[in-house]
Amino acid sequence: MKNKIKITGKTLIDLGFRSGKWFPEAIDFININQLEGEAMHAYLEQFKSPPIQDLHKESIPFAINIKAENELEEINVNSVITSMNTLMKTPTIVNGAIMPDACPTGPNGTIPVGGVVVAKNAIHPGMHSADICCSVMLTDFGKTEPKKVLDAAHKNTHFGPGGRDRDTQYRFPEELLKDFKGNYMLNNEKMIQAARSHLGTQGDGNHFLFIGISKNTGNTMMVTHHGSRGPGANLYSQGMKIAERFRKDLSPETLKQNAWIPFDTEEGQTYWEALQIIRKWTKTNHEVIHNTTLQALDIEALDRYWNEHNFVFKDKDLFYHAKGATPLNSKFMPDITGPRLIPLNMSEPVLIVEGETTTNNLGFAPHGAGRNVSRTQHKKSKTGTFQEIFEEETKGLDVRFYSNEIDISELPSAYKNAETVRNQMDEFGLGKVIDEVLPYGCIMAGDWQKNAPWKKRKKK
Template sequence: MTEPGFSRDSLRRIHDRLWEIPPDRVKGMLVPARFYASGAMLDQILSDRSLQQLVHVAMLPGIQRYALAMPDIHEGYGFPIGGVAAFDPEEGVISPGGIGYDINCGVRLLRSGVSHEDIRGRIQALADALYRSVPSGVGHGNRIRFGESELSSVLSEGAAAMIGFGYGKPEDLAGLESDGCTEQADPRALSRRARERGMDQLGTLGAGNHFIEVDRVGEVYDENAAALLGLFRGSVVIQVHTGSRGLGHQIASDYLKLMGEAMSRYDIRVPDRELACVPFVSEEGQEYFQAMNAAANFARANRQLITWEIRRGWERTVSADLPDVVCDICHNIASLERHGGRELLVHRKGATRAFPGRPVIVPGSMGTGSFLLIGSEHSLDEAFGSCCHGSGRRMSRSRARKTVHAGQLKQSLESSGIVVRAGSMKGLAEEAPGAYKDIHDVIGTVTAAGLASKVAFLEPLAVIKG
């Protein structure tokens, strides 16, 4: 399908930070395609295929109101990264391209209760301990082995299963999205290959943009909200960013192939094969939903085991007072939610929930800092309760490798006081701060649009990469 490119002139401005491609702009659109951006972001957004991908999402059967994207939008597989779309559960579809390969990739935030000043001299030792404690890198498995029955429990029960095995405490569940478990999971919907790939990957970080980061709370914008979350200026916190690893990737591969073959039976045609989909109510749609939720539970259990590993490293180097969970929120999932008085199937790919009063953690790139936000009522009204998930790439990984000298980057970060532990110089270059958009501009956009409000800014002290 050949489409015209998009320019500033082809966009309609809804309000200061919200733009729209009307449905009469491209044949086949069922609803408008909307995205949040500052004026400074537009040239970057218009330079890749992300808006074409968003327009394609607006053509999918059963889509409601509009296809939507957050200001960290960039080109992805099927949906653009940062994409949000809600479908009628009876008439609409489910698409693995709207969730992504790393199902329930997400971020967990831990609070320590200690000040950076109290442990300033132990940050390097802590970084070393975390790097040793948490296995990372492509293909790296955990030293802790789980059998078939334990894996089935994880796929069904999520983080609660891991706590039941002794890797955490019941209080950890209080801060987790969906209380650490999605009940619509069914381990029987997974292929043997998917189970095999996940067997030794619980408690592992992986590579790419996954990380553990030790931060200090640099600024507090909402004292009351920060206090309720147990945070104070100068306190040390830890972020964990990872997902369902090879298990989730295999589920996406399996069902993309299955749906690609099944679409003709349902008379579904899509403008891009990466948007392979089936009716949500179909047998294939329900099986994928069950498998996807099993992978989501796996990811929650994975971050729970990593939390236990972090606590071991913390105890060896800092204190016997172990970090507590603040929140755990994912950004690659589809879920049944009520919006506007009706149930909808909401796809979020590189976008997080931003429900009223709930914390939202938005990591920036290495060296730039991250934000803790609180979701708003307006987000429910305008964005299906959604917000951005990060700063968003502005440079491909291959271009970053060609542009950035990893050794110089590591030296620059460490000269600015950020300890870096990485298993791959190539991977480090791919995640350079310059490869990402300005986190302050992204956060300024979602707060100006009323999707969330700022609680705290987190300044990096140590970064652990696969």
């Protein structure tokens, strides 16, 4: 009796299968069970890969809601447009836009800050970035003295790395804990510990706590700006790993930073649900800081609203990835209670806006003033001591750094010209300003790394 020919990996490749971890097990099963013909094809059906999705030959057109007004801005705008042109070849992408505060954030093909990218049935973790649900919340403190609010807030917030110690942690809501435990991407010790300890913290970088006066009412307003801290960063890391597995199988030509999770998969559904829970956590994070400040002053809020500007928003089968773009359209925010907030810099008003969706804004507005140069470049461009620069740029304001170390990369000159951003908002129809919170003072992390424990040890 003639020996049956054993199949190999080449046999499977010749049959149209893509090499994968399943190859050895499948080959052994077929050979041991002597499968052939229809029986072998029926067994292999379970391993069929979806067809490779090629990059678009041409970039999908996108709206450009930005104009360069000097040479420095021209370099910045050209870089943003070049990066978007590369990104817009990603197979899932159907539309996009860039805002007046747009600035590049990584290698070519990475979504810029101030970018909106619309994908069909796909979530791109790299397009909402690690700071998931970076957002702003406003509370109206009525006629309370601004300094009293700033002092009370200073005692109740927390800036810098890490979270709160056990003695200063806020109570973690039971309902939120149940949400975390009900989603396998969030239900692990590291994630839940970060969610507990980071509640009531604001991190570092450009995050702030701002106190100002409403131009319309004269009331004192508190505005906080921060994202999802450790829990969001942890989910982002998981999302990027999952998306990379899909990228290798579905679209190897797609850039790693633009990998996606198909929404119609178990992973896509679970990741989407996890994003909504992280959004809920982040909103709670704002609320505990605002509420404890109110309690410290024994007053009640007259009004409150918030919006994120770093998130993925769903409309039917379309996923709007906003990396530093403020949603104008209420369909993107199920819990909408008021207009939107656009902060500029510590010496400029926080803009309160509303607006209509158009073909060029896709339902979004800018999220702030953005940068023309990196933090390092900005620091190198300044002359004088940090104290001198600080005093000149914050004259008349009560500006505090939580670490007690000045961070000149967060001073007003580090950002784009606020008037330019406002003018371009008008020109491109990106929201109408209905009120302004005029600056009194703010708190930011400051240069916490200057006296970081590891630096002190190194000096010793």
